[in-house]
Amino acid sequence: MAELRFRGRWRRPWRREEETPQGRRWVRALLAVLVTAAVVVPLTAATRPSIPAPAPAHLATPTAATLGKAYAANRANAALASRMAAAHGDRHRAASDRALAAPSRRLLTFDGRGSGRAVEVFGDLAHAERVAVLVPGSDTSLDTYERFRAGAAALHDRLALQAQAGAGAGASPRTAVVAWLGYTTPGTISTTAITPSRAAEAAPDLREFIGTLRAVTGPASHVTVLCHSYGTVVCARAASGLDVTDLVLLGSPGTGADSAADLHTRARVWAARGADDWVADVPHVSADLFGTTVGFGTDPMSPSFGARVFAAGSGGHSDYFTPGSASLANLARIVLGDTMEVTHA
Template identity: 85%
Template structure:
C-alpha cells in the first residue's frame, strides 16, 4: 500500500516536484525542498524505528556459520531465537510482531539467521540447500521488515514452487535474504544509497558463507527487487554468482552493467504497470549525500539482458503464472535461451 501511495503521489504527470526536460526554476526549487525533507527523514526515521525494546541479540556462541553438516542445528537455533523474540514482543504489547516472530519459529521453518531487534532481519531457506545444484538468493526492496515479512516470503515460496515444477533433474533451493534494514518507500533513505552501502558487505559475506553450505559446484543467481537492486549493485564487484537479476529497479548506482564489475550476466525487467518507470533515473550530490541511482537498467546504454515481465505492477514479479516468474525461473535454471524478451 505504501508503494501504491508513492506511485499515486509522485509519479511524473508533467507537473509537481519530479520534473523532466524543460522543468522550470520553480519546479527545481520545489524538488530541492522535497529532497531536503526526505534527507532529514533519513536521519530521524531510523532512530525512532530502532526503539523496539527488550529483544536480545542472537547469541554468537550458539550460531557459528553453518555448514552442510550443521544446517539442521542452525535452523533449530534460529527458530529458538524467533520464539524468544515472539515472547518478548508479547510482553511489550506488540502483538503484531509477536505473531510474525511466532510464525517464523514454526517447526517447518528453515532459518539461516534471525535477529528480532529493530525492524528485524531473517534469512529463510526453501528446499534442500545442502544438495542444491541451482540456488536463487532474493534481496528485497523498501518497506520489508519482520512486520511485513510474509509478503516477501510469499515471493520466495512462489519461485521455489515454480523451480520445482520446471527443474527437471536439477535440485533447487531459494533463499529469502532479509539481511539488512530496508528503507521506507516514502523516506529520504529510499532515494539515497546509504542503506545499500551498509547492506552490501553483509550480502557479500553471506554469499561467501553460502559456499560452505552448497559446495563449489552449485550455481547461484542473485535476484534483486526494487531498492534491493541498489544493494546488489553495491555488492556486485567480484561476487561469485552466475546471474544477477534486477526487477523493478530504480537504478543500481552504476552507469552501465560493465561498471558493476562482475562476471555475472546482468538481467533486467520491469512490469508494464510498475511505477518505477516514472522515477527519474538521475544521480546527483545534494546536502552532502547522493540522491538517485543513475541509469535505468532497461536502457540500451546500460547493457543488461532485458526480459519480459508482463503487465504486472511493482509487487507482481513473483506472482504465480506471470511471465516474470517464468523467466526468473529459466534464468536460475540456466535455460537462458528460453528467456522471453521484453
C-alpha cells in the same frame, strides 16, 4: 525520459539537457522529497518504541552438516523474541516472530531487534545445484516479512515445476531459494530510499552471505541473485565481490552504475520491469546535494546500460513473483540456466 546526471557542486556550466524545464522540474521535485522526508520521517519513526528482543544466536559458520542445528537455534531465538514482543504489548511483531519460529521454518539467521533481519531457506540447501537468493527493497522488515516470503515460496514452487517439466527422462536439478532480509531496508518515503547509504552498509553483508552460502553448497552450485527495487542498489554495490552466475535487477530505480560493465562482475546481468510498475516514472537522476548522492542514475532497462532485458508481463512493482506471471516463469528459467527459453520484452 531523459537521463540526467549531476556531479560535483552546484555550479555551471551544466550539460544542456540539465538546463531543460523538465530537468529543472525534476531537481525541484527531488529537493521537495528530501525536505519532506527529512521532517516527516524522523517524527513518524519516533512514535514507535523499540521492541525488545534477544541478541541473535551465537553460531559458527554453517556447513552442509550443521544446517539443521542452525535452523533449530534460530527458531528458538525467534520463539523467545515472540514472547518478549508479546510481553511488551506488540502483538503484530509477536505474531511475526512466532510464525518464523514454526517447526517447518528453516532460518539460517534471525535477529528480532529493531526492524529485524531474517534469512530463510526453501528447499534442501545442502544438496542444491541451483540456488536463488532474493534481495528485497524498501519497507521490508519482520513486520512485513510474510509478503517477501511469499515471493520466495512462489519461486521455489515454480522452480520445482519447471525443473521437472524440463528434465524429461533425466533427473531434474535440485534447487533451493533463500529469502535474504539481511539488511535494514529504507522506508519508501524517506531520504534513505533515494540515497545509496543503506546499500553501502548492506553490500559487505551480502558479499559475506554469498561466501557463507558457497561454504554450504560448494563451488559447483550455480547461484542467482534476484534483486528488487532498492535491493538492486544493494546488489550493484556488492556485485564486484559476488561469486554468482546471474544478477537480476527487478523494478530498479537505477543502480548507481552507468552500465552493466561498471558493476565489474562476471555474472550475467539481467533487467526487467512490469508494464504497470510505477518505478518507470522515477527520474533517472544522480545528483550530489550537500555532500550526499541523491538518485541512482541510468535506467537498467535502457540499451545504454547493457543488461539482458527480459519480459515481466503487465504486473506492477510488487508483482514480479506472482504465481502464473510471465515474470516468475522467466525468473525460474534464469535460475535453472534455461536462458535460451527466456522471453524478451
